[in-house]
Amino acid sequence: MTTPLLSVRDLEIAFRSDGTDIPVVRDLSFDLAHGETLGIVGESGCGKSITALSLLGLVPSPPGRVTKGQILFEGEDLVGAREQRLNQVRGNDISMVFQEPMTSLNPVYTIGEQIAETARVHFGLSKAKAWKRAVEMLSLVGIPSPDQRAYDYPHQLSGGMRQRVMIAIALVCEPKILIADEPTTALDVTVQAQIFDLFQDLKRQIGAAIILITHDIGVVAQMTDRVMVMYAGRKIEEGPVAQFVRDPRHPYTSGLVSCIPRLMMPPSDEVEDLFEIPGVVPAPRDLNRPGCPFSPRCNRVMPRCRDENPALEVRADGRKVACWLETEVAA
Amino acid sequence: MTDVTTTAPKPVSPSMQAWRMFRQNHAAVLGLGILIAIIVISLLGPYIYTVPPRDMVWMPLTPPGTSEYVLGTDYLGRDLLAGLINGGRVTLAVGFAAALITVAIGISVGALAGFFGGRVDNFLMRVTEFFQVLPNLLFAMVVVMLFGPDLLNISIAIGIVSWTSTARLTRGEFMRIREMDFVKAERSIGAGNTRLIWRVILPNAAPPLIVVSALAIGTAILFEAGLSFLGLSDPNSTSWGRMIGDNRPYILDSPWGVTFPGLCIFLTVLAISLIGDGLNDAFNPKLRER
Amino acid sequence: MLKGSLNKLGNAVVLLVAVLVLNFTLIHIAPGDPVEAIVGEMGGATPEMIEQMRAQYGLDQPFIVQIGTYLGNVLTGDLGMSTYYGQPVTQLIWDRIGATMLLVITALMTAMIIGTVLGVFSAQKRRSILSHFVTVIALAGFSAPVFWVGIMLILLLSVSIPLLPISGMTSATSEAGGIAHVLDVLHHLILPALTLATIYLAFYSRLARASMLEVLGSDYVRTARAKGMPQRLVIYKHALRNAILPVVTFAGLQFGQLISGAVLVETVFAWPGLGTLAFESILRRDTPTLLGILFFSSMMVVVMNVLTDLVYRIIDPRIKAR
Numbered sequence: 001m002t003t004p005l006l007s008v009r010d011l012e013i014a015f016r017s018d019g020t021d022i023p024v025v026r027d028l029s030f031d032l033a034h035g036e037t038l039g040i041v042g043e044s045g046c047g048k049s050i051t052a053l054s055l056l057g058l059v060p061s062p063p064g065r066v067t068k069g070q071i072l073f074e075g076e077d078l079v080g081a082r083e084q085r086l087n088q089v090r091g092n093d094i095s096m097v098f099q100e101p102m103t104s105l106n107p108v109y110t111i112g113e114q115i116a117e118t119a120r121v122h123f124g125l126s127k128a129k130a131w132k133r134a135v136e137m138l139s140l141v142g143i144p145s146p147d148q149r150a151y152d153y154p155h156q157l158s159g160g161m162r163q164r165v166m167i168a169i170a171l172v173c174e175p176k177i178l179i180a181d182e183p184t185t186a187l188d189v190t191v192q193a194q195i196f197d198l199f200q201d202l203k204r205q206i207g208a209a210i211i212l213i214t215h216d217i218g219v220v221a222q223m224t225d226r227v228m229v230m231y232a233g234r235k236i237e238e239g240p241v242a243q244f245v246r247d248p249r250h251p252y253t254s255g256l257v258s259c260i261p262r263l264m265m266p267p268s269d270e271v272e273d274l275f276e277i278p279g280v281v282p283a284p285r286d287l288n289r290p291g292c293p294f295s296p297r298c299n300r301v302m303p304r305c306r307d308e309n310p311a312l313e314v315r316a317d318g319r320k321v322a323c324w325l326e327t328e329v330a331a
Numbered sequence: 332m333t334d335v336t337t338t339a340p341k342p343v344s345p346s347m348q349a350w351r352m353f354r355q356n357h358a359a360v361l362g363l364g365i366l367i368a369i370i371v372i373s374l375l376g377p378y379i380y381t382v383p384p385r386d387m388v389w390m391p392l393t394p395p396g397t398s399e400y401v402l403g404t405d406y407l408g409r410d411l412l413a414g415l416i417n418g419g420r421v422t423l424a425v426g427f428a429a430a431l432i433t434v435a436i437g438i439s440v441g442a443l444a445g446f447f448g449g450r451v452d453n454f455l456m457r458v459t460e461f462f463q464v465l466p467n468l469l470f471a472m473v474v475v476m477l478f479g480p481d482l483l484n485i486s487i488a489i490g491i492v493s494w495t496s497t498a499r500l501t502r503g504e505f506m507r508i509r510e511m512d513f514v515k516a517e518r519s520i521g522a523g524n525t526r527l528i529w530r531v532i533l534p535n536a537a538p539p540l541i542v543v544s545a546l547a548i549g550t551a552i553l554f555e556a557g558l559s560f561l562g563l564s565d566p567n568s569t570s571w572g573r574m575i576g577d578n579r580p581y582i583l584d585s586p587w588g589v590t591f592p593g594l595c596i597f598l599t600v601l602a603i604s605l606i607g608d609g610l611n612d613a614f615n616p617k618l619r620e621r
Numbered sequence: 622m623l624k625g626s627l628n629k630l631g632n633a634v635v636l637l638v639a640v641l642v643l644n645f646t647l648i649h650i651a652p653g654d655p656v657e658a659i660v661g662e663m664g665g666a667t668p669e670m671i672e673q674m675r676a677q678y679g680l681d682q683p684f685i686v687q688i689g690t691y692l693g694n695v696l697t698g699d700l701g702m703s704t705y706y707g708q709p710v711t712q713l714i715w716d717r718i719g720a721t722m723l724l725v726i727t728a729l730m731t732a733m734i735i736g737t738v739l740g741v742f743s744a745q746k747r748r749s750i751l752s753h754f755v756t757v758i759a760l761a762g763f764s765a766p767v768f769w770v771g772i773m774l775i776l777l778l779s780v781s782i783p784l785l786p787i788s789g790m791t792s793a794t795s796e797a798g799g800i801a802h803v804l805d806v807l808h809h810l811i812l813p814a815l816t817l818a819t820i821y822l823a824f825y826s827r828l829a830r831a832s833m834l835e836v837l838g839s840d841y842v843r844t845a846r847a848k849g850m851p852q853r854l855v856i857y858k859h860a861l862r863n864a865i866l867p868v869v870t871f872a873g874l875q876f877g878q879l880i881s882g883a884v885l886v887e888t889v890f891a892w893p894g895l896g897t898l899a900f901e902s903i904l905r906r907d908t909p910t911l912l913g914i915l916f917f918s919s920m921m922v923v924v925m926n927v928l929t930d931l932v933y934r935i936i937d938p939r940i941k942a943r
Contacts (some may be wrong), residue, residue: 098840469918
């Protein structure tokens with residue numbers, strides 16, 4: 001077996017509060033292959049974004065830090081790597097598009113400069129060449145008259161345009177991995193569709209592996225090859241996207257999937273087309289209690305769920321699920 | 332869900348919660364202790380330490396620790412300790428009175444501007460801007476010089492030049508809270524403007540206003556000290572600032588004459604600043620990380 | 622851009638006229654009038670002389686005429702005659718302004734530069750000794766009366782360790798010109814400038830620290846890190862430029878107010894500037910001079926507000942577009 005492009009092993013990330021480390025992500029392992037698109041889904045507060053930041057060594061510290069595990073990029077562990085090494089990786093091998101296009105660009109520099117400086121830092125390009133490259137990138141992400149727009153300041157652009165600029169920054173060094181953390185959440189619905197179309201186009205053109213973080217199952221179904229579901233800092237289900245939508249195993253996943261209108265699904269007998277999971281994601285400090293963290297909200301909860309937390313089991317078909325229902329069925 | 336409710340902490344009132352946070356801030360508690368001590372000494376001190384502060388009681392320019400007057404005497408042979416104890420009353424009185432005027436004007440202007448918005452806001456903000464342009468110390472000097480240096484005039488002068496930042500803060504808070512659902516609910520059940528301003532919005536805007544009010548006392552004390560130092564003090568009373576002004580020409584002969592009153596002002600204002608910081612943290616736990 | 626500045630300028634003129642009206646109204650409603658002060662200085666006068674002086678100063682005219690005359694005079698640069706010095710107030714201010722500017726600019730620049738450096742460094746290491754140091758000097762600077770700090774510095778640096786002159790702007794014995802004169806003035810400048818700077822240093826270090834902390838937590842700084850920018854560029858290119866915006870704003874706004882702040886320090890060090898003039902005019906009950914200084918200082922505040930606005934438009938692209 002060849003080395004995967006990215007391999008996360010037993011990752012634990014904790015935030016320090018009042019003298020104790022409170023884990024917000026635990027026992028997280030996953031791989032990413034060249035050119036693959038992985039979706040990470042879950043509600044807000046389940047550890048998706050912090051996982052993404054950890055891949056770039058950007059967990060806000062203090063109070064946060066990676067307390068356990070490895071992040072192997074092409075076999076090299078990025079956890080505990082020197083800052084200089086991380087700076088070579090960031091934006092060059094692994095880059096990221098953030099959720100908030102309105103505030104993610106520096107207000108006092110032109111967008112051309114903000115793209116060009118990335119190329120200068122990583123490729124050592126001259127000012128003129130980097131600027132030319134920035135203009136090309138603006139054109140690539142679909143910004144009209146890019147040679148003029150490059151002189152614009154962020155406040156002169158709409159949210160959708162700014163997100164295109166963010167994507168241009170992320171792609172200017174032709175990274176091997178692109179992480180997109182809810183790239184459209186802050187945008188209007190029509191603009192959302194345009195941005196995802198852009199992602200689809202670019203995916204074909206650049207061949208980077210993509211990690212797409214979202215809570216939008218519809219987007220996941222369209223864009224990704226494989227899906228990983230996180231709940232309260234843990235991975236609770238993983239598998240190919242087709243099976244994930246058609247036959248979710250974990251009750252939480254079922255809940256997420258039934259939250260979307262079933263436009264692509266054949267009509268079913270189910271009364272509720274739109275279903276909402278009652279309750280909220282538990283706070284990280286409440287996670288030390290025994291039992292499955294989802295049990296208070298689970299509609300198929302069993303006595304056992306309240307006492308023991310199920311481990312992630314690999315099913316015969318290769319999918320992974322952490323739920324007692326699976327073991328009950330298997331037994 | 333049941334186990335969640337059993338472990339939830341008992342509900343405590345917001346002010347109790349703020350007090351708990353405040354108590355955790357050792358510097359703020361220290362500040363509160365210092366301030367209480369200074370207030371108590373100023374109020375009760377003159378009855379216990381009965382040396383007259385304005386009479387010659389000993390050789391002029393006696394250094395501290397060389398006579399029964401432990402902090403020494405000034406150039407007129409007045410007991411420095413007696414001066415400090417009595418001067419504290421004046422300094423604190425003017426400080427509190429001026430802060431009261433500052434806060435009263437600031438909150439009234441800010442509340443009206445923030446609550447009514449539109450033209451009222453426009454006009455009141457123009458007035459506020461005008462008072463911001465006035466150089467504060469110079470203007471206070473002019474007022475006190477023209478109308479006479481008694482304690483009330485000094486307090487008013489300080490209040491007039493200090494209220495603008497309180498007004499801006501109050502205005503901001505009112506504009507924010509005015510749009511909240513509970514205010515709309517109160518309005519919909521027929522609450523009048525007076526009730527909305529004083530009983531509904533103001534209590535909810537209280538936390539930041541309490542902090543600036545506390546800090547206003549410190550600023551006012553510094554201000555009073557500055558005016559007294561320039562000779563604009565009530566001729567019939569002694570304040571710490573005035574003691575510094577009086578003793579300044581003699582710093583070479585009796586450095587203690589300016590050092591001790593200055594230390595008193597410094598300690599008092601420092602205590603108030605610490606309390607202010609503590610209150611700020613107590614009301615905004617989220618900012619504590621900074 | 623130009624329109625915004627013109628609006629500001631119009632606004633500024635209105636504010637200044639308001640200051641003049643307030644000035645005049647204050648004298649008018651205050652007990653006693655300028656003639657009484659002059660008579661007091663002269664040591665008494667006959668009722669006829671007082672009447673004559675009233676007419677000479679226009680005090681027998683109705684309020685509205687008096688205020689009109691006053692405004693007209695100010696517009697032509699006439700702030701009245703000093704009752705003590707017997708010179709035009711404008712002339713007195715003109716003679717003193719240089720000394721005040723030298724003191725104020727030196728102090729403000731010192732405070733701004735050192736304050737920004739301290740604030741920026743301490744923001745990067747929140748739990749460091751430097752960070753605690755900034756917190757402590759900020760608290761102390763806010764709490765100590767500036768004139769007392771000045772006196773304490775005199776006791777320390779002029780009396781205990783006789784390094785610096787106690788007061789004045791030049792040595793009385795010094796007749797030298799040229800370089801020697803400049804050095805002499807600078808020697809005298811150190812203590813008052815240091816005193817004034819101490820207070821503002823407290824303010825700037827705290828402001829710069831808070832501003833830098835906010836910027837370091839911003840999304841665009843995270844973006845810069847995610848792009849692989851070296852730490853040096855993240856701090857000095859992406860963070861600092863944004864973090865100094867509020868520092869520049871406040872420096873501009875405070876520069877105007879600083880003349881007022883300089884009153885106490887100039888008085889302590891007998892620095893021959895506007896502040897000392899203001900102090901002396903209180904001692905002499907020289908109302909026209911004090912009001913003249915008040916008006917002049919207000920004008921400085923307004924002018925600096927307009928200038929700050931212009932500078933801000935240059936360094937912050939967001940405002941240019943409006």
